[in-house]
Amino acid sequence: MEFVDGWVFGHTLGEGAYGEVKLVINKSTGEAVAMKMVDLVKHPDARQIVRKETAIHRMLSNPNIIQYFGKRSEPNMEYIFLEYASGGELFDRIEPDVGMPVWEAQKYFKQLISAVEYLHSRGVAHRDLKPENLLLDNNDNIKVTDFGLATIYKMQGKERCLDRRCGTLPYVAPEVLKRPYHAEPADVWSCGIILVALLAGELPWDQSSAEYPEYTAWREGKYLQFTPWKKLDNSSLSFIRKILVHLPSSRLTIREIKEHHWFLNNFSEGEGQIGNAAFKFNCTRLDYEASQVKFCLSQPELPREENLNSVNINLETREGISFSQPAHMEDLLISTQVQMLQQTQPSQQNPYQRLVRRMTRFFVTTDCESTVKRLVTCFESESYTYRICDFGIVTVSTVDRRKMPLVFKANIMEMDGKILVDFRLSKGCGLEFKRRFIKIKSKLDDIILKGPSTWPIAIATQTSS
Structure with a gap:
């Protein structure tokens, strides 16, 4: 595949049902773009989905919605070029089973409501709102992404009911399961579930239907016997009861949400906390020179598990890729618009110094081979299925509390002579992934590099903006 000379792949930002999202960086200017790659060989039905998704993206322009730059089509692949959200995923800021301070949850919730209000004003329903589809920019502001299930429900003042059952079950409104349904209340419901996750660090039920006792108890007003409601202050609980x-x-409605006293309240730090829910995160921004890091560029999986005694990782094969000049420069959508947007990135950063903020990573004192062996021991102790590839990536497959698939990857990369272990969710619930990460990290405590003063990185503390 041909791209403009001078642009290189960075790390993988995320994965979805149809392919990966990679960071693409211009070596000279430092411009950064997120490139969504949709494999049409594996997913021949995806071209129509991409066409619909990009058509909706072109309609949208809002500070809390990921910006669309354009797409490029090839026989076996579709490329969608989007704004790079360097702050990572919102779910990564949620402490499992704890949540976050109410003032911080309110900030994110306000931004989410602003984005959804704009979508509805354009006649667009997202239909898959969840923390995994909410990214954060460099200033810690929400960017709604992934419009693969979005649809237009209103045009020229005429609204239609929807009948497609879609979304992620714990976030789906009860009427969506029965169909037909109105778009706006369904999206509002998902926002309410997200607020519960932000405040309590867990989801209230697996599905909003009568077969699930947690939801039945909620409808009958007998919910206080269940978490997460015990973790919420009275004001937040009262607000959520009116949404769910x-x-x-x-x-x-969104208008009524914006007029509610919880939404309008000026929460101060430490206010409205239950138990030990008040805490702050320290985000790690990883700055490094091009010669000090080898990016993972592909994620092949071996057809079988590797023998523990024959782990052999070749980090030297993980070099940057540059591409030949295409027939038209605009094929990569390098424009003044993109360049202006990237001026918000810290000017002192080398274009190779960008690694999306993620709290599911740590440095270790061991070498690559020893690190992989320790990881494998952890995975085996938890009865996880795993695969090791030759590029320092271990793919782990298991199931979550709902018996749904949970897949994540541990990417081992060298930075300035030290080894970084970077975990990334591939499929499943972000909160469940975070729970597993915390447990794995505790098992590796003896080899984790302690103290930020010993790390070859700069520490950036996330504060409210």
Whole structure:
């Protein structure tokens, strides 16, 4: 595949149902773009989905929605070029089973409501709102992404009911399971579930239907016997009770949400906390020179598990890739618009010094081979299925509490003579992934490099903006 000379692949930002999202960096200017790659060989039905997704993206322009730059089509691959959100994923800021301070949750919730209000003003329903689809920019502001399930429900003042059952079950409104349904209340419901996750660090139920006792108890007002409701202050609980109403006609509208006293309240740090829920995160921004890091550029998986005694990782094969000049420069959508947007990136950063903020990573004192062996021992102790590839990536497969697939990857990379272990969710619930990461990290405590003063990185503390 041909791209403009001077542009290189960075690390993989994320994965979805149809392919990967990679960072693409211009070596000279430092411009950075997120490139979504959709494999049409594996997913021949995806071209129509991409066409619909990009058509909706072109309609949108809002500071809390990921910006679309364009797409490029090839016989076996579709490329969608999007704004690079360097702050990482929102779910990464949620402490499992704890949540975050109410003032911080309110900040993110306000931005989410602003984005959804804009979408509805354009007649667009997202239909898959969840923390995994909410990214953060360099200033810690929400960017709604992944419009693969989005649809237009209103045009020229005329609204239609929707009948496609889609979304992620714990976040899906009860009427979506029965169909047909109105778009706006369904999206509002998902926002309410996200707020619960932000405040409590867990989801209230697996599905909003009568077969699930947690949801039945919620409808009957007997919910206080279940978490997460015990973790919420009275003000937050009262607000959520008005959003997560079974009948969509009785649910708060976005206008009513914005007028509610919880939404308008000026929460101060430490206010409205239950137990030990007040805490702050320290985000790690990883700055490094091009010669000091080898990026993972592909993620092949071996057809079988590797023998523990024959782990052999070749980090030297992980070099940057540059591409030949295409027929038209605009094929990569290098424009003044993109260049202006990237001026918000820290000017002191080398274009190779960008690694998306993620709290599921740590440095270790061991070499690459020893690190992989320790990881494998952890995975085996948890009865996880794993695969090792030759590029320092271990893919782990298991199931979460709901018995749903959970897949994540441990990417081992060299930085300035030290080894970084970077975990990334591939498939499944972000909160479940974070729970597993915390457990794995505790098992590796003896080899984790302690103290930021010993790290070849700069520490950036996330604060409210």
